[in-house]
Amino acid sequence: xxxxxxxxxxxxxxxxxxxxxxxxxxxxxxxxxxxxxxxxxxxxxxxxxxxxxxxxxxxxxxxxxxxxxxxxxxxxxxxxxxxxxxxxxxxxxxxxxxxxxxxxxxxxxxxxxxxxxxxxxxxxxxxxxxxxxxxxxxxxxxxxxxxxxxxxxxxxxxxxxxxxxxx
Amino acid sequence: xxxxxxxxxxxxxxxxxxxxxxxxxxxxxxxxxxxxxxxxxxxxxxxxxxxxxxxxxxxxxxxxxxxxxxxxxxxxxxxxxxxxxxxxxxxxxxxxxxxxxxxxxxxxxxxxxxxxxxxxxxxxxxxxxxxxxxxxxxxxxxxxxxxxxxxxxxxxxxxxxxxxxxxxxxxxxxxxxxxxxxxxxxxxxxxxxxxxxxxxxxxxxxxxxxxxxxxxxxxxxxxxxxxxxxxxxxxxx
Numbered sequence: 433x434x435x436x437x438x439x440x441x442x443x444x445x446x447x448x449x450x451x452x453x454x455x456x457x458x459x460x461x462x463x464x465x466x467x468x469x470x471x472x473x474x475x476x477x478x479x480x481x482x483x484x485x486x487x488x489x490x491x492x493x494x495x496x497x498x499x500x501x502x503x504x505x506x507x508x509x510x511x512x513x514x515x516x517x518x519x520x521x522x523x524x525x526x527x528x529x530x531x532x533x534x535x536x537x538x539x540x541x542x543x544x545x546x547x548x549x550x551x552x553x554x555x556x557x558x559x560x561x562x563x564x565x566x567x568x569x570x571x572x573x574x575x576x577x578x579x580x581x582x583x584x585x586x587x588x589x590x591x592x593x594x595x596x597x598x599x
Numbered sequence: 600x601x602x603x604x605x606x607x608x609x610x611x612x613x614x615x616x617x618x619x620x621x622x623x624x625x626x627x628x629x630x631x632x633x634x635x636x637x638x639x640x641x642x643x644x645x646x647x648x649x650x651x652x653x654x655x656x657x658x659x660x661x662x663x664x665x666x667x668x669x670x671x672x673x674x675x676x677x678x679x680x681x682x683x684x685x686x687x688x689x690x691x692x693x694x695x696x697x698x699x700x701x702x703x704x705x706x707x708x709x710x711x712x713x714x715x716x717x718x719x720x721x722x723x724x725x726x727x728x729x730x731x732x733x734x735x736x737x738x739x740x741x742x743x744x745x746x747x748x749x750x751x752x753x754x755x756x757x758x759x760x761x762x763x764x765x766x767x768x769x770x771x772x773x774x775x776x777x778x779x780x781x782x783x784x785x786x787x788x789x790x791x792x793x794x795x796x797x798x799x800x801x802x803x804x805x806x807x808x809x810x811x812x813x814x815x816x817x818x819x820x821x822x823x824x825x826x827x828x829x830x831x832x833x834x835x836x
Contacts, residue, residue: 450832472730480723487716494712494767516767551706553633561769577705582771583783584638586629 495561498537501571510565516579517542521556535560546573553578610805616798620646623791631788640700641788645774646795648693648718650803652756654686655725657807659753662746676742677818679749680732681810683725685803690722705769713762714770721759724752 460468495514496504517535523543524533530546531554544562554560554576564573624642631638661679664670697715698708709715728748735741763772775782775792784792 469734473727473734476723476727476730480720480727483716483719483723486711487713487720490711490716492713492766494769552703553637554706555633558633575706577707577710577769579769580634580704580771582774582777584634584641584774584785584788585632586785586788587632587635 497540498535498542499540500537501566502540502542505566508566510567512563512565514561514563515542515571516559516561518559519554519556524556535562542571543569544571544573546576548574548576550576551578553580606805606808609801609808613798613801613805616794616801620791620795620798623787623794628788628791629785631785634704637700637703638788640696641774641784642791642795644693644696644700645792646799647689647696649775649796650799651686651689651693651721652760653800653803654682654689654807655721655749655753655756657682658686658725658728658749662749665742665746666750673738673742673818674815676746677814678807678811679746680729681814682807683728683749684810685806687722687725687729689799689803690718690725694718694722710769712768712770713766714759714768717755717759717762721752721755724755728752 495516496508498515498517501508501513501515515535517537517540520534520536520541524531530548531550532543532545534541534543536542544564546562559579559581561577561579562571562573563575563577564571566572620642624639628639628642630636658679661675661682665672665675665679694715697718701710702708728745731748732741732745735744760773760776762768763770764778774784775796782789782792
């Protein structure tokens with residue numbers, strides 16, 4: 433005996449699975465569902481591998497100090513690398529193509545020929561990382577990056593002491 | 600509802616604290632000796648990075664509590680996911696503000712040094728965590744898998760922090776959480792930075808509560824929809 437309870441079909445007092453009329457939209461296949469759900473994971477994995485590859489090849493030895501670079505000059509040859517040192521005061525000379533200056537690390541001084549404009553904070557006594565290669569004893573660079581310290585000192589220390597600062 | 604008013608109040612305090620940080624950071628604090636006005640990003644960039652660490656820390660603790668059978672509860676999974684979402688937003692903000700700060704300071708928008716590379720990796724690891732959560736409709740399977748993934752991803756957090764110590768980087772060493780825990784920041788600049796940390800931490804707590812509430816509602820809605828679908832097809836005696 434068939435009867436209808438709340439829109440559902442009940443046969444002989446037992447619960448029945450009611451087949452609903454098919455909707456216009458076809459449900460996506462299992463393969464398609466799998467692709468849709470796993471695609472974002474795959475994209476992230478590819479990005480991770482790319483960052484790891486780029487990072488591992490560059491970040492681990494990000495730069496040599498001027499002292500290390502001079503010691504390794506014959507090994508480095510004319511290859512491009514990054515070199516760190518502090519800009520020696522009184523050596524900065526502007527040129528038509530950029531700027532010439534020297535950097536120091538401990539007692540080692542290297543003359544740098546820079547092609548291009550230096551960054552805003554470039555100045556004497558500031559640590560920099562230059563990108564380029566050796567040509568003889570001089571270092572030819574096409575990029576200067578300023579390395580800032582984690583010390584933040586106010587430009588007006590007098591004003592701070594009056595305000596009860598901790599300088 | 601008393602608790603909802605408390606959350607609203609927390610949100611208001613967070614907004615006011617962020618506004619105060621901006622006012623102090625942009626107009627009251629002095630320019631720095633070397634950086635000049637570029638120092639004003641100091642009040643945003645480290646606090647934002649701190650919140651990302653904090654968010655991933657909460658995700659990890661919640662994931663452990665979910666994985667541990669004694670404390671297993673679906674709510675821990677929802678908290679972990681909610682916090683990870685906020686962490687991803689704040690990691691993106693860390694990368695963005697760092698890049699904006701780096702261009703005039705260093706002279707480049709981006710460089711592949713250890714700090715920047717490990718931070719980019721951190722961002723991708725947690726985007727991967729969120730993508731993994733969408734990869735399976737089975738709630739229990741999803742929760743277990745993502746809890747394990749969250750713990751694996753968290754390994755990168757101490758690596759990011761220590762990267763400036765372990766490797767030569769263009770990025771400066773830690774400003775606040777350095778080895779001696781003594782920030783070398785001048786007077787009122789230091790107080791503004793501290794306010795920035797508090798303001799963004801409060802904002803994080805507010806966002807976490809609200810995101811968790813939304814996650815609970817979504818979860819309940821899914822249960823109701825599932826029950827409705829079953830009721831539509833089944834009859835009861």
